[in-house]
Amino acid sequence: MMKGSLGVVLAALMLGGCVYEESATRDGQEGGSPRMPPPRPPMQASAPAPQPDRVRAADLSRLSPGTGVPGPEAEPATITRRAPYPSRLYVQAASYVTRAQAERARRSIAGLGPAVIYMAYVDDQLRYRVRIGPLRTPERSESVRAALVRRGYGDAIIVRD
Numbered sequence: 001m002m003k004g005s006l007g008v009v010l011a012a013l014m015l016g017g018c019v020y021e022e023s024a025t026r027d028g029q030e031g032g033s034p035r036m037p038p039p040r041p042p043m044q045a046s047a048p049a050p051q052p053d054r055v056r057a058a059d060l061s062r063l064s065p066g067t068g069v070p071g072p073e074a075e076p077a078t079i080t081r082r083a084p085y086p087s088r089l090y091v092q093a094a095s096y097v098t099r100a101q102a103e104r105a106r107r108s109i110a111g112l113g114p115a116v117i118y119m120a121y122v123d124d125q126l127r128y129r130v131r132i133g134p135l136r137t138p139e140r141s142e143s144v145r146a147a148l149v150r151r152g153y154g155d156a157i158i159v160r161d
Helices: 002-015 057-063 099-112 138-150
Strands: 089-096 115-122 125-135 157-160
Touching (some): 089 099, 089 138
Antiparallel strands (some): 089 157, 115 125
């Protein structure tokens, strides 16, 4: 009897089904084969499924592409674009071969605006460019260039990057 119960349990575990206990007596008999599980109750009909929402053809036609009639949610939104700077204007004070020269120049012109050192290759030679910017308007960049010329940077140019 023990072997039979163990076999049923193992088979049920392998199949992932339910395990029913074997009773000691089945219709007055001892041992015997395992008892059949009680029959499942028949499936009861549940409440009828709700009908899908019905849409009138007139409502669908106004949403169809190409009809020329926009829906209420199709109102065009006004989009205003604003760039942080109309263009990226810089004033290049000078270009140097060594980083140390560029650092000295950057410190001397730092009061005119955000001074930055950019690296660039010119004719296969690394150059350090000292620039002020970005500047918002062409007028501002021209005034910064004029101030650089007064400070001794006569080759200062306005660069749009």
